Amino acid sequence: MSLPRIAVDAMGGDEGVRVMVEGAALARRHHDRFKFLLVGDEARIKRALENHPNMHAASEILHAEDVVSGDEKPTQALRRARTTSMGLAINAVKQGDAGAAVSAGNTGALMAMAKLALRTMPGIDRPALAARIPTLGENDVIMLDLGANTECDARNLVQFAVMGAAYSRIITGLDAPRVRLLNIGTEEIKGTDELQKAAAHLRAATGLSLHFEGFVEADKINRGDVEVVVTDGFSGNIALKALEGAARFVGDLLKRSFRSSLRSKFGFLISRPATELIRHHLDPNNHNGAVFLGLNGIVVKSHGSANAAGVANAVAVTARLLEENLTERIMADLAELQTGAVNGQAGASAGQQGDASK
C-alpha cells in the first residue's frame, strides 16, 4: 500500500521556506517512503530544494501566490483559502491529494481553515489541539485541548480523552495510556460540573484503550505518571504557557547566577555536558508538532520559531500518525465509546446530557 503524501505549507514560520524544506528533508531520512507536496512560492521552494537532491526527487511543488500573515484574523484568512499556501495545503488534504498538512503559520487561521475544509470526524463535536510535553518519565505526556475551544462541556472532554489516548498509543507504544482530567484538586468533588460529569462518564466507560485515573493537578503534569492530560482549551493554554514560562524563568535565573562570579562561570563550563542535556530535554524543538485531532485528515502545527530540527520533528510526527492510521484508530475507539456508554449508566447519562447541560 502506498502511503499518502504530506503537504507542507512552505511559507509559514518565522524562518520561512529554507527551514521548512530543510526540516522536511531531515524528517525524510527516517521516513523515506513518504512523498511531499510543497506549497508556496515556486521559485523560492526550488531554490531551497537545490541543497536537498533526495527531497527534490520526492517532492512536487504546488505554487501559491499568497501567504497568511502572523497577525491576520482567522476570518480574514478564511477568505483567502484558495490563494494562500496554508489554504492550499489544507485543500490538498481535503481533495485526497495529501494525507496530512504541516504548517508553521498563524495557529488561529490554521485551525479555522482546517475545521472549515476538513470538518470534524463522525462522533466528534469539536477538534482539539494536542501537544507533547516533556516529563521526568520515559514518555512525553500529551495534553489537549490547548486553545481550540475556550469552553468545553463534559461530552467534549470525553471525546478529547479518546483522541488523546489514540495519539499517545502511537507515540508511546502502550496499549492503554493513563488518562487524567486537569483539575484544581484530585478529590471527586473538585472542579466544575462539566469536569465531574466527564470523570463519571470516563469511569463508567468500558472497552476503551485507556486507563482513566481521575484528576491531575497542574504541578503533576510533568512527573511522568500520566500519559494524557485532558482539559478545556482555556485551562490547557494557561497550563502549557505557565510550564513554558517557568522553564524559561528558571533557565534565565540559572544563566544570571552562573554569570554572577568567575567561580560560577568556571563551574558552569565544567558541568556543561550536564546542562546541555537539560537544554536538550527542554528545547521546544524536540517536542515540536501540535496536532489538530478530530478532523477528517491530519493537520500538524509546527511552532513559528522552530528551527530545521524542530520542523523535522513536526513532520516526523505527521508521518507516524499517517503510518499508524490515527484517524481510523480514533473512529474505532469512538465506536467503543458508544458501547461503553451503554454499559456504564453514569457514563451514558453524562454523555447524552453533554449538550443540554451547556
Added chain:
Amino acid sequence: MSLPRIAVDAMGGDEGVRVMVEGAALARRHHDRFKFLLVGDEARIKRALENHPNMHAASEILHAEDVVSGDEKPTQALRRARTTSMGLAINAVKQGDAGAAVSAGNTGALMAMAKLALRTMPGIDRPALAARIPTLGENDVIMLDLGANTECDARNLVQFAVMGAAYSRIITGLDAPRVRLLNIGTEEIKGTDELQKAAAHLRAATGLSLHFEGFVEADKINRGDVEVVVTDGFSGNIALKALEGAARFVGDLLKRSFRSSLRSKFGFLISRPATELIRHHLDPNNHNGAVFLGLNGIVVKSHGSANAAGVANAVAVTARLLEENLTERIMADLAELQTGAVNGQAGASAGQQGDASK
C-alpha cells in the same frame, strides 16, 4: 495607637506547634511591636515557648481541644468552629480580639470558616486568595484568585484587581502597580465574555491606584513587567501549580544531570554559590503566606509544608498588612471604583451587568 494582635493557629501545618511558634518568634524580630494570640493545645504551646522567652512575653495562649485535619471537608470543619484551633483563631478576629489570623491548616476549611465568620467587606461579592510569585524583576507579582472561586464573573474580576493592587502597593511601595488579566492571548478579542467585560470596565475606570495594561499570557507572569495578575480561581490555581511544577521539574532535571558524571558533580560543587542563589529565589518558603482578600479582617494561609522561616514570612506579611491597614485601603479604593464606573460608560455597564450575566 496600639497595633492589633495576630492570632496564630498553632496546630495547623505538617510540622505542628514547634514550627508555628518558632516562625512567629522569627517574624517578631522585625515586627517587635506585635503581640500574639497562640491558639491550640496549651501544654504543647507552652513547651514550644520555652525556647523563645521574648515571644513568651508577647503571647497569650488560647486553649483549643480540637484540630481541623488536612483531609477534612470544609462543611465538616465548619461544624467544629467553636472547638478547633483554626475556628477559634478566626473567631478571635471576628470578636476584635485579634486583627488577623494565620493558619497552616486545611485551605478549604480555612476559607469556609473565614468567609462565614468574617463575611465579605462592603462592596466585595467574593473574597479571593492571593499569593506572591517570584519574578525576574525587582518585585514579586501578586496573583489572585488562586482557588477560592472556581468560576468568576466580570464584576468579581474587577474587584480582585482593586484588592490585588492594594496588596501590591503595600509590598512594592508603588503608587500604581501594573495590573493585567490572565488570558490565552493579548488581543482584545481573546478569552471569555467575562474577561472582555472585566477588561472594558478596568480600561474605563478612572481614579484607581493602578495601571490596567490589558491581558497577560501565562508564560509572561514571571517576567517582572506586571505586578498584579488577575484571574478566576480555576485558571489561577492551574497557573500557580503549573509554575511550581515546572520549577520543580527543571530542578529535578538539574539534580539528575549534575549527578550523571563525576565531572558534572565537580562542576556543580564549584558553581554551588550560584545554584544556592537560585534555590533561595525559588524556595516557596521565601514567598510563603497567601492572603484571603475581601473579608472583614485579614486571614493568611501559610503553606502546610513551610519551615519556620516560611512561617515567619507568612507572619511578617500579616504584620505588614495590619501596619498598612490593608482592609481600609481596599475600602477606600472600592469607593473610587464606584465613581470610576460612573465616569466610564463601558465600565459602568460591565459592572452593573456582572451579576445578571452569570
